[in-house]
Amino acid sequence: MSLSFRIEKTPGTARRGQLLTPHAEIETPVFMPVGTVASVKAVSQDILEDLGAQIILGNTYHLYLRPGVDTVRGLGGLHGFMSWNRAILTDSGGFQVFSLSELRKLNEEGVTFRSHLDGSSHFFSPESAMEAQIGLGADIIMAFDECTEYPADQSRVRESMELTARWAARSKKYFEEHKHKVPWARVGADAFVRPAERSSARGQLEGSTGQEQIHAAADSGLRPSGRTKASVPTQSLFGIVQGGMDRALRKESAERTIEIGFPGYAIGGLSVGEPRELTREIVESTLEHLPKDKPRYLMGVGTPEEIVEYSNLGVDMMDCVLPTRAARHGLLFTSEGKVSIKQARFAQDQGPLDPNCDCRVCRRYTRAYLRHLYASNEVLGQVLNSVHNLSFYLDTMRRVRHAISLGEESRFLSDIWSRSKS
Amino acid sequence: MSLSFRIEKTPGTARRGQLLTPHAEIETPVFMPVGTVASVKAVSQDILEDLGAQIILGNTYHLYLRPGVDTVRGLGGLHGFMSWNRAILTDSGGFQVFSLSELRKLNEEGVTFRSHLDGSSHFFSPESAMEAQIGLGADIIMAFDECTEYPADQSRVRESMELTARWAARSKKYFEEHKHKVPWARVGADAFVRPAERSSARGQLEGSTGQEQIHAAADSGLRPSGRTKASVPTQSLFGIVQGGMDRALRKESAERTIEIGFPGYAIGGLSVGEPRELTREIVESTLEHLPKDKPRYLMGVGTPEEIVEYSNLGVDMMDCVLPTRAARHGLLFTSEGKVSIKQARFAQDQGPLDPNCDCRVCRRYTRAYLRHLYASNEVLGQVLNSVHNLSFYLDTMRRVRHAISLGEESRFLSDIWSRSKS
Numbered sequence: 152m153s154l155s156f157r158i159e160k161t162p163g164t165a166r167r168g169q170l171l172t173p174h175a176e177i178e179t180p181v182f183m184p185v186g187t188v189a190s191v192k193a194v195s196q197d198i199l200e201d202l203g204a205q206i207i208l209g210n211t212y213h214l215y216l217r218p219g220v221d222t223v224r225g226l227g228g229l230h231g232f233m234s235w236n237r238a239i240l241t242d243s244g245g246f247q248v249f250s251l252s253e254l255r256k257l258n259e260e261g262v263t264f265r266s267h268l269d270g271s272s273h274f275f276s277p278e279s280a281m282e283a284q285i286g287l288g289a290d291i292i293m294a295f296d297e298c299t300e301y302p303a304d305q306s307r308v309r310e311s312m313e314l315t316a317r318w319a320a321r322s323k324k325y326f327e328e329h330k331h332k333v334p335w336a337r338v339g340a341d342a343f344v345r346p347a348e349r350s351s352a353r354g355q356l357e358g359s360t361g362q363e364q365i366h367a368a369a370d371s372g373l374r375p376s377g378r379t380k381a382s383v384p385t386q387s388l389f390g391i392v393q394g395g396m397d398r399a400l401r402k403e404s405a406e407r408t409i410e411i412g413f414p415g416y417a418i419g420g421l422s423v424g425e426p427r428e429l430t431r432e433i434v435e436s437t438l439e440h441l442p443k444d445k446p447r448y449l450m451g452v453g454t455p456e457e458i459v460e461y462s463n464l465g466v467d468m469m470d471c472v473l474p475t476r477a478a479r480h481g482l483l484f485t486s487e488g489k490v491s492i493k494q495a496r497f498a499q500d501q502g503p504l505d506p507n508c509d510c511r512v513c514r515r516y517t518r519a520y521l522r523h524l525y526a527s528n529e530v531l532g533q534v535l536n537s538v539h540n541l542s543f544y545l546d547t548m549r550r551v552r553h554a555i556s557l558g559e560e561s562r563f564l565s566d567i568w569s570r571s572k573s
Numbered sequence: 574m575s576l577s578f579r580i581e582k583t584p585g586t587a588r589r590g591q592l593l594t595p596h597a598e599i600e601t602p603v604f605m606p607v608g609t610v611a612s613v614k615a616v617s618q619d620i621l622e623d624l625g626a627q628i629i630l631g632n633t634y635h636l637y638l639r640p641g642v643d644t645v646r647g648l649g650g651l652h653g654f655m656s657w658n659r660a661i662l663t664d665s666g667g668f669q670v671f672s673l674s675e676l677r678k679l680n681e682e683g684v685t686f687r688s689h690l691d692g693s694s695h696f697f698s699p700e701s702a703m704e705a706q707i708g709l710g711a712d713i714i715m716a717f718d719e720c721t722e723y724p725a726d727q728s729r730v731r732e733s734m735e736l737t738a739r740w741a742a743r744s745k746k747y748f749e750e751h752k753h754k755v756p757w758a759r760v761g762a763d764a765f766v767r768p769a770e771r772s773s774a775r776g777q778l779e780g781s782t783g784q785e786q787i788h789a790a791a792d793s794g795l796r797p798s799g800r801t802k803a804s805v806p807t808q809s810l811f812g813i814v815q816g817g818m819d820r821a822l823r824k825e826s827a828e829r830t831i832e833i834g835f836p837g838y839a840i841g842g843l844s845v846g847e848p849r850e851l852t853r854e855i856v857e858s859t860l861e862h863l864p865k866d867k868p869r870y871l872m873g874v875g876t877p878e879e880i881v882e883y884s885n886l887g888v889d890m891m892d893c894v895l896p897t898r899a900a901r902h903g904l905l906f907t908s909e910g911k912v913s914i915k916q917a918r919f920a921q922d923q924g925p926l927d928p929n930c931d932c933r934v935c936r937r938y939t940r941a942y943l944r945h946l947y948a949s950n951e952v953l954g955q956v957l958n959s960v961h962n963l964s965f966y967l968d969t970m971r972r973v974r975h976a977i978s979l980g981e982e983s984r985f986l987s988d989i990w991s992r993s994k995s
Contacts, residue, residue, distance in 0.1 A: 172669075184575060188945070188949045188951065189942070189945065190946060190949075190951045190953045192951065192952055192953070193952040193953060193956070194953070195953060195956060196937065197933065197937070216943070216950075217947045217948065217949055218920065220950070222920060222921060222941070222945075224938065226921070226923060226941055226942075232939075232941070232942060232945075233942060234937045234938055234942065292620065389648065393631075470692055498640065498644060499647055499648070501648060511619065515618065515619070515656045516656055517647055517648065517654075519640075519644070519654070520611070520648075520654055520655060520656065523610070523611065523639070523640045523644075524612060524653075526639065526640070527610045527612075527639055527640075529612045529614065530614055530615040530952060530955055530956070531612045531614070531615060531616070531617060533615065534615070534617060534952070534956060535953055554943075
């Protein structure tokens, strides 16, 4: 067993838990910063650690194209390659093949596509996507799915959902047969739950002591010492539920994915252009059909208010490029709403970006300085803006977890939500 | 008195000293990273502190255009604006008016030029350049000079040198009459030699104890406590020696500048396209005419080997954009020579960038990862490359200072020099 998920508190639909992977103990619900090509854009790994990020995401499609899976595997997988000793999750590449590449040709076997970088031709199947993700060596990897476009008629959505189900079975079969090839399998004991990673000051504030966490690991057979060969940790493969905006097809997709059997389940195919109210409806109805004891991952979501809202509904994991992408465009999230730092009204503003934020940016710099860096197109502006936005997201999740622990989800979460709105 | 310079050791021509300004104690010879528009490109202020930078440079021409002197003054000067509590030096704007702006028109009064940003028309005179630099509030500011082009005939060089001398006198007159207007004059006692700035771990290794430094400050009347109104610290204005590539004109320029009287002297007008051997000759001959007890600043220099070489000749201060600019182009300085990290041969290289470097980049990342960041055009690549190159420069100066302290300048400096060559 290479993944353990313990739920501590469930006031209403929200869940407060701990997810244990070979490289980290993750407090849930969790927001995962996106490090597309093995770098969370503009933010160095030591700052991510300082922010308390326990898990980040990598994009298989991008990494497969550059630097290539062989290169990453040869350098110890993503953990070794980017010098990140906490947890990593990679997506399957499916979403980006469909959104970024050109000249896709899809059939039962897989999808042929052209690189958005140089036009070269490539082929992804469930098997090759698993092979790539095993080579990249993230703690959690995703089944290869087809992300259905929006809008789409019911027969198209059904066809796509059924293909995803067949691909999920093939993904699992290949993964089970090859999972021992993960780059860190042989050094598993060393890489597994490093003591240094436990002592994160922020982690200590989360309400669980290191001792409790070690017990949790021991309970699930994950403790490094005394492990037999059979218990060497590997990656974990999550299934993905599709089914477009059709609640019945979502239910069927959930049932078929659960029947195949995975240690965690993702909801894919949302945030593809549909109205936000519809997203919420589909998430809410899909969650009803997912096992309560397994982690639930909502892919590609969302704004600060959305990550609070979906935590409240019972989602355990989320990821989104929004905090870092918005930062590069000078759009900053604060406890007082969104701030477009490029505006001239900040040119003389001596206040911190967010008076309620304790991040290294808000502690040290003024809005006037951040505005100047943006206006002057200075790289440091991208760096500082990204650090603040990630800090805001991770702090928001810390407050969400605290509220769930206190069993106060309705009042406190809606308070966080309204403060995060803009 | 707002500047104190103490020379501790002078083996041969090299000098080991301490320069005390209102915001820092600077071990000399020193290399000053360039923060053109109030940001050392891609490097945050906390990392600069961590690297041990005690003084950085700002460019008056750039800051005057954006964000403007009034904005910076209103936010407490550069120190407040960019949240940098150690020392700052600003150039006069002269060099950049001549190298960057368009449609210059020069006369006795000053120079009219068009902004390289938007084509707007501006005028710099010795008086307005002083006014700008007083508003920016650096610890050390520079007289307004004309940087003579290369090549130029003797009569042109003489004319230009004489104009610089007349402008130096006007710069000093305006500065003496207005220096009390520096933004931090009223909070001088608080901003002056902050205890927190003294405790830099790297500074402690330099061979002088904090206690000694406090005595030096007290000796020169700079100690914060017990200061009378008359001893409130202000900025210090340095003169600039011009004279092109003509040794006699350099001598005359030095004598005329010394006659006006400044607490420090710079050698300007070099690294303008002349052969390197000529630069060295002019530096060497000009240094002979500068007072031994005042800091000597060689502007706009240089490569790692040059900063060692000029330290050896008796230069106390240097600045150059090279470490940060080269970093952004993937050119890295190491103890084993220059490394162009973009090369494919580094794609699988698991070694650190520089095995003899202890900077945060070399401690954590591989050449393969740095190469990948460069090839993928990731912002983090610019950040990490810049941090390493600055670390290499500042470490080189640390070794130079240590060698001078030991009185070993010839052997050890030439060793550092040859190791820095490529």
